[in-house]
Amino acid sequence: MEILRTPDERFRDLAGFPFEPHYAEVDGLRIHYLDEGDPDAEAVLMLHGEPTWCYLYRRMIPLVTAAGLRVVAPDLVGFGRSDKPADRAYYTYVRHLAWMHGLLFGHLDLDRITLVAQDWGGLVGLRLAAENPDRFARIVAANTALPTGDRAPGEAFFAWREYSQQVPELAVGEIVQKGTATELSAEVMAAYDAPFPDESYKAGARQFPMLVPISPDDPAAAANRAAWRVLERWEKPFLTAFADGDPIFRGVDVFLQQAIPGARGLPHTTIENAGHFLQEDRGERLAEVVVDFVRRSASGKAAS
Numbered sequence: 001m002e003i004l005r006t007p008d009e010r011f012r013d014l015a016g017f018p019f020e021p022h023y024a025e026v027d028g029l030r031i032h033y034l035d036e037g038d039p040d041a042e043a044v045l046m047l048h049g050e051p052t053w054c055y056l057y058r059r060m061i062p063l064v065t066a067a068g069l070r071v072v073a074p075d076l077v078g079f080g081r082s083d084k085p086a087d088r089a090y091y092t093y094v095r096h097l098a099w100m101h102g103l104l105f106g107h108l109d110l111d112r113i114t115l116v117a118q119d120w121g122g123l124v125g126l127r128l129a130a131e132n133p134d135r136f137a138r139i140v141a142a143n144t145a146l147p148t149g150d151r152a153p154g155e156a157f158f159a160w161r162e163y164s165q166q167v168p169e170l171a172v173g174e175i176v177q178k179g180t181a182t183e184l185s186a187e188v189m190a191a192y193d194a195p196f197p198d199e200s201y202k203a204g205a206r207q208f209p210m211l212v213p214i215s216p217d218d219p220a221a222a223a224n225r226a227a228w229r230v231l232e233r234w235e236k237p238f239l240t241a242f243a244d245g246d247p248i249f250r251g252v253d254v255f256l257q258q259a260i261p262g263a264r265g266l267p268h269t270t271i272e273n274a275g276h277f278l279q280e281d282r283g284e285r286l287a288e289v290v291v292d293f294v295r296r297s298a299s300g301k302a303a304s
Contacts, residue, residue, distance in 0.1 A: 001085055001086075001087060001090060002085070002086040003028075003029065003083050003084065003085050003086070004083070004084040004085075004086055004200065004201050005030065005083055005084070006081060006084070006194070006195050006196070006197060006201060007197070010194045010195070010197065011081060011194055014055065014187075014190075014191040014194065015185065015187035015188055015190075015191055016058050016059070016188075017055055017058050017191065019034045019036060019058070019061065020034075021034070021081055022034065022035050023081075024102075024103050024107040024108075026099050026102035026103055026106070026107065027098065027099065027102060029077055029082070029083040029085070029099065030082065030083045031074060031075065031077060031082045031083070031099060031102075031103050032054075032074065032075045032081035032082045033054070033072055033073060033074035033075065033103065033108075034054050034057075034061065034071065034072065034073040034074075035070070035071075035072055035108075036061050036065050036070070036071045036073075037064070037065030037068075037069055037070040037071050038065075038068060038069070038070055039070060040070075041068055041070040042069055042070065042112050042113075042114065042137065042294065043069075043070045043071075043072050043110050043111075043112065043113050043114070044064050044069050044070065044071050044072070044113075044114045044116060044290060044294070045072050045073075045104065045110065045113050045114065045115050045116065045125070046060065046061075046071060046072070046073040046116045046121075047073075047074070047076075047100075047115070047116070047117045047118070047120075047121030047122070047124060047125045048075070048076065048079070048080075048118065048119070048120075048121050049118050049119020049120035049121045049122075049123075049144070050119055050120050050205060050208040050209065051079065051170065051172045051175055051176075051192075051202075051205040051208070052079070052119075052172075052176060052192060052277065053075045053076075053079045053080025053081070053082075053195055054073040054074065054075050054080055055080070055191050055192065055194075056118075056277065056279045056280060057071075057073050057279055057283070058283075059279065059280075059283030059284055059287070060116075060279060060283045060284070060286060060287035060290070061073065063284060063287035063288065063291065064287050064290060064291060067291040067294075067295075069114075069291070069294065072104070072108065072110065074100065074103055074104075075195075076096060076099075076100070076120070076124070076204070077091075077095075077096065077099045077204065078091060078203065078204020078205065078207075078208075079195060079204060079205065080195050081195065084195075084201050084203065084204060085203060085204070086200060086203055087203060088203045088204075088206060088207045090203075091203065091204050091207040091208070091211070092211065092219075093123070093211050093219065093220040093223075094219075094220070094223075096120075096124055096211075097124060097127055097128065097131075100124055100128060101128060101132075104128070104135075105132065105135060110135065111134070111135050112135075112137045113129075113135055113136045113137060114136075114137055114138050114139070114140065114290070114293075114294055115128075115129055115136055115138070115139045115140065116140045116142065116286075116290055117139070117140070117141055117142065117144050118142045118143050118144050118277075118278070118279065119143060119144055119276070120144075120208055121144060122141055122144025122145060122146060123144070123145070123146060123147070123212070125139075125144075126139070126141070126144070126146040126227065126231065127146065127223070127224065127227050129231075130226075130227035130228075130230035130231055130234075131227065131230075133230060133234070133236075136236065137236060137237075137297075138236055138237040138238070138239070138262075138293065138294070138297050139234075139236070139237070139238045139239070139262075140239045140240075140241055140289070140290055140293060141238070141239070141240050141241070141242075141253070141256055142240075142241045142242060142243075142271075142278060142279075142286060143242050143243055143246045143248070143249045143276055143278055144249065144252075145249060145252045145256075146224055146227060146228065146231070147212060147213045147214070147224065148213055148216070148221050148224045148225045148228060149213035149214055149215045149216045149217070149218040149220075149221040149224075150216050150221070150225075152214065153212070153214055153248075154247070154248065154250075156247040156248045157212070157248050160209060160248065161209040161210070161212075164205075164206060164208075164209045165206070165209070165210070169199060170196075170199070170202050170205055170206060171193075172192050172193050172195075172196055172202075172205065173188075173189030173190065173191075173192040173193040174189070176189065176192045176277055176280065177189060179246075179275050179276035179277045180274075180275045180276070180277050180280045180281050181243075181245050181273055181274055181275040181281045182273075182280070182281050184280070188280075228259075231259070231260050232259060232260070232261075233261065234260050234261060234262045235261050235262050236262045237262050237266060237293070237297040238256070238260045238262035238263040238266070239263070239266050239267075239268060239269070239289070239293050240253040240256050240257055240263065240268045240269070241268070241269045241270075241271055241278075241286055241289045241290075242269075242270060242271065242278075243270070243271045243274035243275055243276065243278040243281070243282075244270050244271065244272050244273070244274065245273070245274055245275045245276075246274075246275055246276045246278070247276075248276060249276075253268065253270075266293075269289050271285055271286060271289075
């Protein structure tokens with residue numbers, strides 16, 4: 001199997017990104033992650049989605065670590081500074097889970113985790129939490145879901161799915177721009193393009209939309225239903241912080257609030273003037289929500 005590794009020089013002097021890289025070998029692949037703040041503090045795990053990388057969290061990390069917390073922000077395999085298998089067929093939902101499991105629990109041995117998950121960060125993170133509940137203390141869901149294929153996604157998702165498979169060049173920076181409410185600088189768009197020197201590096205980004213369960217017999221559907229049976233009994237604090245301008249996940253926050261016991265009575269937040277990539281639009285605001293949530297729930301005052 002051919003494994004591509006983005007040259008380090010493409011990550012030099014990225015706008016607003018002063019963080020040192022860290023690496024772990026998992027199943028023969030090099031996975032990149034950021035590890036900032038007090039290593040003995042509670043860990044806030046920030047999981048990105050499609051087609052971004054941990055650069056998406058650069059505005060949030062300094063505020064969360066300044067509050068005395070540790071931030072771990074990996075790049076999913078196929079993204080960022082992590083290795084990129086060239087064969088699309090190698091990317092499966094199960095493998096993505098196994099790769100993150102090996103990094104987070106095998107290499108880093110994280111526990112007392114506060115999960116912050118957006119987009120595919122939730123499809124991976126919520127499954128990991130349901131299958132390893134003792135490792136997680138609380139969850140912040142931000143523009144994400146855990147689909148089982150029993151309900152059809154909305155038109156916005158199908159439009160994105162079709163576009164991602166048919167467009168000759170998957171222009172990542174432009175995709176992020178289309179998913180934000182604010183105007184991105186050329187330097188920021190270049191940073192989102194940095195992991196992908198050419199189309200051969202984008203197998204993971206191309207495949208991700210095809211891995212979302214959209215039918216009841218999808219390969220991941222049964223395991224996601226099993227995860228939901230755990231989440232439907234989840235009593236630990238579960239907060240939603242969705243954007244007001246995300247057409248793909250509109251209304252999912254209300255569903256999560258009603259379906260998960262740990263979400264009841266919490267001060268759920270709508271992040272205003274933000275799109276799908278709300279970390280880019282209102283990262284500082286989302287960081288404030290996360291820090292306040294950790295403090296309140298740690299002191300037993302999470303409910304409003």
